Each structure stands twice: as C-alpha cells, then as structure tokens.
Amino acid sequence: MTLTQQIITILMCVLATVLTRALPFLLFSSKKPTPKFVRYLGGALPTAIFAMLVVYCLKNVNILSGSHGIPELIAICAVVGVHLWRKNTLLSILLGTVIYMLLIQLVF
C-alpha cells in the first residue's frame, strides 16, 4: 500500500467510527423514539461481529500443514480457561499471548 492508500484506509475507519457515534445525535431525539429495528441491530450485531473477528484473527491458520493450528488451539484454551477462572481481561490477554509466543518460538 502506498502512503496515500494507507491514509485513505485510516480515514475510512475514522469516518465509520464517527458515523456510528454521531448518527443517533443527528437522526434521533429523546422525544422521537429510535426505530425498533435499529435498536435490535445495535443489540444483536456486536456478538456476531466479535465471533467473526475471532475467525478473522485465525484466518491464516492451516490445520492441514505446518503446526496444524495446535499452538493456536492451546493458547485459545488458555485464554478461555484463565478468563472464566480469574475474570480479569488484561491477565487473560497477557497470559494467552505469552503462552502463544513461547509455543511458536520454542516448541513448534
């Protein structure tokens, strides 16, 4: 990507972010209730999108070759386990990342 293309890509992110943050103030008022479908999407989309983003993060993992996705699987189990156990976001992220780095640098 050229620098101009990078700037355009980031501007798209800025535009979309500002749009989602500002739209309610431009379109709705506290007197005029928000359309039900918009509220529904606001509630239903996030979880589906975060599930998609997990897949996106793992999109280049090949289970048929290389390390067969085993380090990813172990690290994911660690994140889920630690998070359900300690309920500490930063700890889960930090520990999972360290485990993954050790696995691919030293074991696989």
Added chain:
Amino acid sequence: MNERQKSLAALKAAFPHTVPILTGFGFLGITYGIFMGAQGFGALYPFLISLTVFGGSLQFIAVNLLLGAFNPIQAFAVALMIQARHLFYGIAMLDKYKNMGWKKPYLVFGLCDESFSINYTAKIPESVDRGWFMFWVTLLNQTYWVVGSALGGIAGNFIPFNTEGIDFVMTAMFIVILIEQLKKEKRPYTALIGLASSLICLVAFGADSFLIPTMLIIILTLTVCRRFIEPTVDVGEPFGGERL
C-alpha cells in the same frame, strides 16, 4: 466560580473515575503500539491512528487491513460493523449530552466503550459541572490510549526479545470480548451466526475476501430470524462492560 475553577473542580472529580481505564488503556495501548511496530509500522502510526480513530478493536483490525491489498470499501464496511455498537451509546446519551455547547462534538467523537460506561453511570455531584466532568472523562481516557500507543510504538523499536507471535494479542482480546458478550445473552444464537457465516465464507471466498460476504450473511440472518433472536439479546439498557 469562574469557568477555570469549574473546569478544575470537574477534573478533580472526574480523574478517580478514570483510574481503572488508565491501567487498561495503558496496557492495551502499549501492546497495540508494540504490535504495530512488530508489523513494521513506525511509532507515528499508532500515535496518529489512536488520535483519529480512537477505537481499540477496530485499530487492531486496521493494522491487518493496512497490510492487505488496498480496499477502502471493505475497510469502511468492516469499520462500520465493528463500531455498530456505538449507535447504542449515542442513543443512551442523547439527553445527557444535550446543551453541551462546544464540548459536544468532542464528547460525541470520543464516545468509546469506556467513556460511555463512566459518563452513563457516574453519579456526578451537584456541585460539579456536568459538561466539564464528562469532557474530562473523555479526554483523560483518550489521552491514556494515545500516550500508551505512542509509548508502545517507540518501545517496539527497542524490544530486546523476539516478538514473533505477539499478534496473538489481538486474537486473545477478541476471545475475551466474545466471552463477555456471551455472558449477557440468554442463548448464544448471534455468536453462532457470526461463527458459522465466517467459517462458511472463509472456505468459500478465501482469507483475503471473506469479510464482506460474512457481514452481509450476518445482517441477512439477523433480519430473517429476528423473531427468534430478539428475545435472546439485550436490546434494552445498554451498558459497556469490558469491551474495547
């Protein structure tokens, strides 16, 4: 009280509310900067992106977008979907952000999960100016994030250890967010829809172009199956938990 005293009093009241964010944003911001550095971007990138985009989840994804082929429409669509939850925050803040004058554009710009949580729930003392209080909360939070990102970006160039695999920080972050989202829902329908659509599209369209078809299928499925899904998701009181 003159304006300056009002502002100072509000800063003193606002700061304690933002201390947990200082730790969280500090840590994640630094990680984000190091992560960008590991992908070959100089410290100016995380600094400027944190300043202008100011949305953690999207910023991590944006690094991958910057590394891929130039596709502004995909970038816009992906950004819109990741940030869709902010629509909720705006709706909830319609009343609270009324009559804020020059502060309003910045309050709206900086309406991230964490600033929303604080400004939506904080019991602001009668003696404190509400506008200044919410302004400081927003500005302090963004400052933590921007400074953390810049520090991480600078540190990234001097890291003495092998950073291979540090990109897993993004995977770990989204898994944690997903767990937190799942806790709020009665049935994991929307997560399953997201998971199934992305896996199908990943196989069908390949790793470089599966995001847009996935998002279209997600919206279509949510629209068609609304009757079944709506009772399982929280569309009432919005509350930003540990989301980024």
